[in-house]
Amino acid sequence: MTKTSAGKPFPWHILFFLGPGLLIYFSVSVYPLLDTLRLSFFHESSDGSLAFAGLANFTKLLFDVVWSEPFWNATWNNLVFFFIHMLVQNPIGLLLAVLLSSPKLRLSGTYRTLIFMPTMLSVVIIGFVWQLLLSPLWGITENFMWNLGLEDYFDAWLGKESSALVTLAFISVWQFVGIPMMLIYAALLSIPDELSDASVVDGANPWQAFFYIKLPLILPTIGMVSILTFVANFNAFELVYTIKGALAGPNYSTDIMGTLFYRTFFGFQLQEGSLTMGAAVATLMFLVILLGVALYLFFFQRRIKRFQL
Amino acid sequence: MADLKLTDVKKSFGNVAVLHGIDLDIKHGEFVVLVGASGCGKSTLLRLIAGLDEITSGSMEIGGEEVNGIAPAKRGIAMVFQSYALYPHMSVFKNMAFGLKVTGSDKASIQKKVEQAAKTLGIDHLLKRLPRELSGGQRQRVAIGRAIVRDPKVFLFDEPLSNLDAALRVQTRVEIGKLHKELGATIVYVTHDQVEAMTLGDKIVVMNAGRIEQCGTPLQLYQHPQTLFVAGFIGSPKMNFIEGIVKHISEDCLVLTLSDGTITKAYVDSSGCNLDDVVTFGIRPEHLTEDSSADVSLLATVTLVEQLGEASYLYLTLADGTEMVMRTSGESTTIIGEQVEVGFNPESGHVFDADGGALTRLRAGNTKSVAELAQIKAQLSN
Amino acid sequence: MKIRHDRAKALMVHAVLLTYTLIALFPIWVVIINAFKSRKAIFNDPLALPTADTFSIVGFEEVLLRSEFDVFFSNSMIVTLTSIFFVLLFGAMIAWALTEYKFKGNLLIAVLVAMGIMIPIRLGTVSILQLMSDLNLVNTLTALVLVYIAQGLPLAVYILSEFIRQIPKDLKEAARCDGVGEIKIFFAIIVPLIKPAMATVAVFTMIPIWNDLWFPLILAPSEGNQTITLGVQQFIGQFVTDWNSVLAALTLAILPILVLYLIFSRQLIRGLTSGAVK
Ligand SMILES: Nc1ncnc2c1ncn2[C@@H]1O[C@H](COP(=O)(O)OP(=O)(O)OP(=O)(O)O)[C@@H](O)[C@H]1O
Ligand SMILES: [Mg+2]
Numbered sequence: 001m002t003k004t005s006a007g008k009p010f011p012w013h014i015l016f017f018l019g020p021g022l023l024i025y026f027s028v029s030v031y032p033l034l035d036t037l038r039l040s041f042f043h044e045s046s047d048g049s050l051a052f053a054g055l056a057n058f059t060k061l062l063f064d065v066v067w068s069e070p071f072w073n074a075t076w077n078n079l080v081f082f083f084i085h086m087l088v089q090n091p092i093g094l095l096l097a098v099l100l101s102s103p104k105l106r107l108s109g110t111y112r113t114l115i116f117m118p119t120m121l122s123v124v125i126i127g128f129v130w131q132l133l134l135s136p137l138w139g140i141t142e143n144f145m146w147n148l149g150l151e152d153y154f155d156a157w158l159g160k161e162s163s164a165l166v167t168l169a170f171i172s173v174w175q176f177v178g179i180p181m182m183l184i185y186a187a188l189l190s191i192p193d194e195l196s197d198a199s200v201v202d203g204a205n206p207w208q209a210f211f212y213i214k215l216p217l218i219l220p221t222i223g224m225v226s227i228l229t230f231v232a233n234f235n236a237f238e239l240v241y242t243i244k245g246a247l248a249g250p251n252y253s254t255d256i257m258g259t260l261f262y263r264t265f266f267g268f269q270l271q272e273g274s275l276t277m278g279a280a281v282a283t284l285m286f287l288v289i290l291l292g293v294a295l296y297l298f299f300f301q302r303r304i305k306r307f308q309l
Numbered sequence: 310m311a312d313l314k315l316t317d318v319k320k321s322f323g324n325v326a327v328l329h330g331i332d333l334d335i336k337h338g339e340f341v342v343l344v345g346a347s348g349c350g351k352s353t354l355l356r357l358i359a360g361l362d363e364i365t366s367g368s369m370e371i372g373g374e375e376v377n378g379i380a381p382a383k384r385g386i387a388m389v390f391q392s393y394a395l396y397p398h399m400s401v402f403k404n405m406a407f408g409l410k411v412t413g414s415d416k417a418s419i420q421k422k423v424e425q426a427a428k429t430l431g432i433d434h435l436l437k438r439l440p441r442e443l444s445g446g447q448r449q450r451v452a453i454g455r456a457i458v459r460d461p462k463v464f465l466f467d468e469p470l471s472n473l474d475a476a477l478r479v480q481t482r483v484e485i486g487k488l489h490k491e492l493g494a495t496i497v498y499v500t501h502d503q504v505e506a507m508t509l510g511d512k513i514v515v516m517n518a519g520r521i522e523q524c525g526t527p528l529q530l531y532q533h534p535q536t537l538f539v540a541g542f543i544g545s546p547k548m549n550f551i552e553g554i555v556k557h558i559s560e561d562c563l564v565l566t567l568s569d570g571t572i573t574k575a576y577v578d579s580s581g582c583n584l585d586d587v588v589t590f591g592i593r594p595e596h597l598t599e600d601s602s603a604d605v606s607l608l609a610t611v612t613l614v615e616q617l618g619e620a621s622y623l624y625l626t627l628a629d630g631t632e633m634v635m636r637t638s639g640e641s642t643t644i645i646g647e648q649v650e651v652g653f654n655p656e657s658g659h660v661f662d663a664d665g666g667a668l669t670r671l672r673a674g675n676t677k678s679v680a681e682l683a684q685i686k687a688q689l690s691n
Numbered sequence: 692m693k694i695r696h697d698r699a700k701a702l703m704v705h706a707v708l709l710t711y712t713l714i715a716l717f718p719i720w721v722v723i724i725n726a727f728k729s730r731k732a733i734f735n736d737p738l739a740l741p742t743a744d745t746f747s748i749v750g751f752e753e754v755l756l757r758s759e760f761d762v763f764f765s766n767s768m769i770v771t772l773t774s775i776f777f778v779l780l781f782g783a784m785i786a787w788a789l790t791e792y793k794f795k796g797n798l799l800i801a802v803l804v805a806m807g808i809m810i811p812i813r814l815g816t817v818s819i820l821q822l823m824s825d826l827n828l829v830n831t832l833t834a835l836v837l838v839y840i841a842q843g844l845p846l847a848v849y850i851l852s853e854f855i856r857q858i859p860k861d862l863k864e865a866a867r868c869d870g871v872g873e874i875k876i877f878f879a880i881i882v883p884l885i886k887p888a889m890a891t892v893a894v895f896t897m898i899p900i901w902n903d904l905w906f907p908l909i910l911a912p913s914e915g916n917q918t919i920t921l922g923v924q925q926f927i928g929q930f931v932t933d934w935n936s937v938l939a940a941l942t943l944a945i946l947p948i949l950v951l952y953l954i955f956s957r958q959l960i961r962g963l964t965s966g967a968v969k
Binding site for chain 3: 020021025033100105109111118121123128129130139143186227237242258265289
């Protein structure tokens with residue numbers, strides 16, 4: 001008999017299970033991310049060689065007007081984009097989820113399937129679809145509003161500096177409302193029927209039952225939906241790129257972090273692309289997302305236990 | 310007063326009829342236990358009384374007032390659920406106060422009522438905890454407390470003890486019995502547990518497939534089951550049934566030949582019986598003895614012995630293959646495979662006609678008066 | 692009285708849900724019906740269904756003639772299916788190793804993988820592009836597949852771990868007692884058991900890959916390598932003014948997904964609502 005204490009044989013099987021997957025994950029995801037963070041501290045000279053530059057890239061981005069103006073503009077726009085999602089997408093998602101979960105609702109599955117459908121399609125497709133629908137050339141929306149007697153309010157929203165960003169946000173809300181709806185719906189289903197029955201017997205009306213019983217119980221899910229929305233919004237790119245192009249017009253009014261990152265890295269028209277400045281923008285995006293996730297973990301995750309059934 | 314009166318109450322879910330006309334009369338302060346096989350509609354009936362589901366037809370009165378279409382909270386009922394249904398995010402205090410709060414009681418009276426109820430139930434030291442920080446028995450009490458504070462006319466319990474372990478179940482059962490006496494409220498209580506039903510109920514309602522099979526005091530059901538179903542349902546282990554043929558009829562007794570050839574008398578109302586009718590003879594396991602000098606004896610082979618300590622159950626097979634159970638003293642030395650002679654007193658037998666209806670028993674276990682019952686029950690619960 | 696009230700309430704609920712369903716479907720509907728109409732009809736009455744007079748598939752002819760839709764489509768298929776296959780295989784292997792074996796670094800790896808759920812892989816694009824050009828993989832589908840495997844792994848590991856944890860210990864221990872090797876246990880016992888979870892993971896992994904524009908745009912934008920999303924984007928960018936072609940291209944991109952979605956929606960929604968993703 002061999003002594004087990006003499007050291008187990010090398011666990012080849014663990015290496016077998018972890019090896020291939022982790023090799024790809026570390027080399028294509030973890031390493032590039034870390035390398036990007038590293039690159040953000042370097043300067044690239046015209047011959048392509050890299051030199052350590054300390055925080056110069058960040059000071060440029062945050063304080064040098066040429067860079068900081070677009071940067072703060074994109075940050076602000078991205079915040080607006082996010083808040084519109086929080087204020088419109090998630091409440092609508094919540095409302096739909098609550099309605100879908102009403103007891104004995106017929107066709108609930110059909111509604112669910114159909115409302116979720118746009119979420120499945122590519123943002124690119126959705127972008128084009130709405131561009132067509134809102135186009136004054138085609139006039140579908142205009143006609144529609146004319147029928148409602150609202151024709152005076154129609155405008156080429158996507159083309160105006162004042163309304164383009166909000167319009168884009170609404171298009172995105174329209175597409176992704178299915179996600180909060182589905183997740184909140186699942187959370188509502190997991191609340192035992194007996195709890196609702198108990199609240200009815202206790203004399204709570206439907207509003208009270210919702211605000212005192214159901215809402216607190218789905219709060220963790222709402223927190224999760226919020227952080228998912230946050231990450232997705234600060235990582236968004238396709239919709240703006242599809243509808244407004246990399247320049248995020250008019251006059252950068254729809255520029256968000258994703259498009260800024262793209263332009264900084266690749267360059268566009270007059271602007272020359274920069275590897276290290278791109279890395280710096282990505283690093284700042286990373287910090288913003290990290291901050292969001294940290295806040296979420298701090299405020300929500302800690303309390304989730306409270307609500308466990 | 311909180312009498313509860315159900316008249317021809319029917320309930321269907323879509324096309325599926327679940328309750329086929331329930332008539333039930335419950336007096337103020339009565340403790341009524343609903344029993345019946347799984348899926349026979351006990352919970353459904355309870356939810357109808359609570360108003361959580363609408364009745365399909367018929368009428369329901371609480372305290373003389375028709376409550377069809379009246380919201381649960383306005384019916385003066387409170388319900389304790391099988392899973393307790395405590396609000397997981399609220400403290401014990403808030404759980405108990407919720408019903409008062411949403412119906413607009415003022416803070417001071419809420420505080421007072423909750424504290425009082427908590428004291429009654431011995432959970433006043435737990436008021437700040439969350440449900441998940443409580444044991445099963447404590448949760449159970451909170452659920453009852455939540456019902457008490459609302460000061461209902463009728464309490465509805467749906468298998469409230471089924472999630473507790475055996476010891477706790479006994480303890481809580483006794484407490485519920487005491488609570489009933491203290492509060493003097495009407496209680497409708499669903500259970501699967503024989504002992505709970507027999508010890509707690511002033512009245513037991515046996516349900517079968519959406520109908521009331523029989524309704525009466527525990528001893529009435531035990532001694533005078535009106536149907537084969539009730540006879541088999543009440544009592545544990547269940548009553549033994551042996552097929553028999555009527556061989557002789559006199560005024561107060563029948564003579565039967567049982568399927569294994571044994572001949573026995575049965576003291577039942579014989580009117581309506583014909584010679585050679587096929588009937589079912591019933592005898593409870595606890596009425597069989599190993600005493601071969603009894604009036605009637607059956608020859609049987611022991612196939613299994615279960616020793617419980619204070620008693621043993623012998624599983625028997627008669628000559629014709631009929632299977633029976635008998636309860637005998639824990640000291641019995643009978644072993645598997647042994648041939649035994651099992652005796653019984655014909656007075657303790659039951660007879661059921663071909664439709665499963667019981668023939669009225671004439672000798673044994675006359676229906677007791679309420680006063681006598683109370684005495685017997687007091688003895689039982691000691 | 693209560694019954695009538697209930698009815699009114701149910702009616703309200705249906706009204707709201709139906710309205711929103713129409714809002715969700717209307718844009719897609721309009722695009723699809725107009726793709727089958729002549730240019731004149733598209734503008735004259737955009738909401739009308741195609742009739743014998745107005746029916747036209749000139750848009751589709753143009754698209755198929757002037758772009759390589761079939762190539763886009765097959766590129767997308769290759770990339771998506773290959774990525775899903777490896778995400779499932781490697782994801783299950785990692786999930787198994789992390790939940791089953793205790794070894795040094797287990798926790799660290801678990802945390803690093805979990806971080807990938809929240810932190811978008813896009814942020815590393817700068818270095819990914821460098822890496823791919825070092826490996827000579829720029830403008831190949833392989834580059835996309837590698838990125839998508841890395842992108843899909845974290846969620847896959849997370850969901851599959853949850854499932855693997857629920858597998859009763861007895862099953863594996865019985866096999867070990869019989870002297871079955873670890874690798875065989877995984878493939879012969881664990882994999883068949885987590886197949887339902889794998890279906891869920893497959894759907895979740897598939898959607899973002901199929902719909903992605905960012906990485907195809909950056910890693911494989913050249914002729915012949917575009918995925919369908921990028922192909923449609925470039926095609927429409929080029930032929931903006933040809934309404935028939937634009938509508939037809941959109942319809943061609945939408946329809947396959949719609950059909951697949953309607954077939955698999957049950958599975959997808961069950962996955963979403965089963966609490967597999969928390
Ligand atoms: N909402 C419903 N829709 C359709 N059928 C139902 C519904 N609720 C109950 N039923 C059916 O009604 C019958 C009675 O159910 P109920 O819950 O009352 O049984 P029970 O006697 O309480 O059983 P158990 O002892 O198992 O709790 C069952 O057959 C059940 O399937
Ligand atoms: Mg029940």
